[in-house]
Amino acid sequence: MRRRSPLPPAPLPQRDGIDPVRVRLPADPEGAWGTVGEHLVARFQGALGAGRVAAMVREGRFVGVEGVLSGDEPYVAGRFVWFHRDFAPEVRVPFAVRVVYRDERIVVADKPHFLATTPRGRHITETALARLRRDLGLPALQPAHRLDRLTAGLALFVVRPGDRGAYQGLFAERRVRKEYEAVAAYDAGVGLPVTVRSRIVKERGVLAAREVAGEPNAESRIELVERRGRLGRYRLLPTTGRTHQLRVHMNRLGLPILHDPVYPVVREEGPGRESGDFGAPLQLLARRLEFMDPVDGRVRRFESGLRLAAWEAPAPADEPSASL
Secondary structure (H helix, E strand, C coil): CCCCCCCCCCCCCCECCECCEEEECCCCCCCCCCEHHHHHHHHHHHHHCHHHHHHHHHCCCCEECCEECCCCCECCCCCEEEECCCCCCCCCCCCCCEEEEECCCEEEEEECCCCECCCECCECCCEHHHHHHHHHCCCCCEECCCCCCCCEEEEEEECCHHHHHHHHHHHHCCCEEEEEEEEEECCCCCCCCEEEEEEEECCCCCCCCEEECCCCCEEEEEEEEEEECCEEEEEEEECCCCCCHHHHHHHHCCCCECCCCCCCCCCCCCCCCCCCCCCCCCCEEEEEEEEECCCCCCEEEEECCCCCHHHHCCCCCCCCEEEC
């Protein structure tokens, strides 16, 4: 088997914790592009506008392995080009990312509500990954898994590229014990504990995931830990990791998680969406992570230092608490 040549290192440093975009010039059998600049304008004019791309070329924003490109270089298929895209303004998430544990291989962090784990869509620089790269001086840092933007709690990141596959494999192969905590309505008519199994699909561009007929691909154990008047505190133990799985399964039981802007009803402007309203975070927390380290074989256990605000608030005098 022919081995692929290693990719050349990026000649541009990260900007705000974000890697430059890498482009490889494709084959051009019809000879449509005489120069690198002509290809870049044709390739990105739909997203950026031809005038903006041409301006970026003049400003020296495109770089090859040999240095800044003028745009007049002859077109050569397979050539690599890097550039930094312009970042749209983002609403600052006013909560810190707290490092729970750090060594030469991993970083475990408490991600706050409303902060995306990794750059995606409209959330680029305001992400846990970008912040940690900047704050810790770890440009090669990568996530081993992902938490929903509205979910708070423990997220595992890998320091060295050579270790990334081993830690990501823990999650892909379901060798991580994950425990979540949620606050939702209390309903004596819902029999708990219960294991919920269903088939969940999530379509790109659609906010809500949905359950469909077919072989289950999602499994969650739901337990009631404590009751306080009309609210309950729940322990959620997912076996699988489908998008929005715990939120979907809690909603299925008739116990939607407090302040969920999607389940049971999608709200166009949910809390903390582009408006910057951070007053009602989803009451879902990734409380614990436990796994056997794939590098040294040690059992690793981590617990979040965050708390769910709805449960920390004192209960009214006429609403007694009950541990179960």
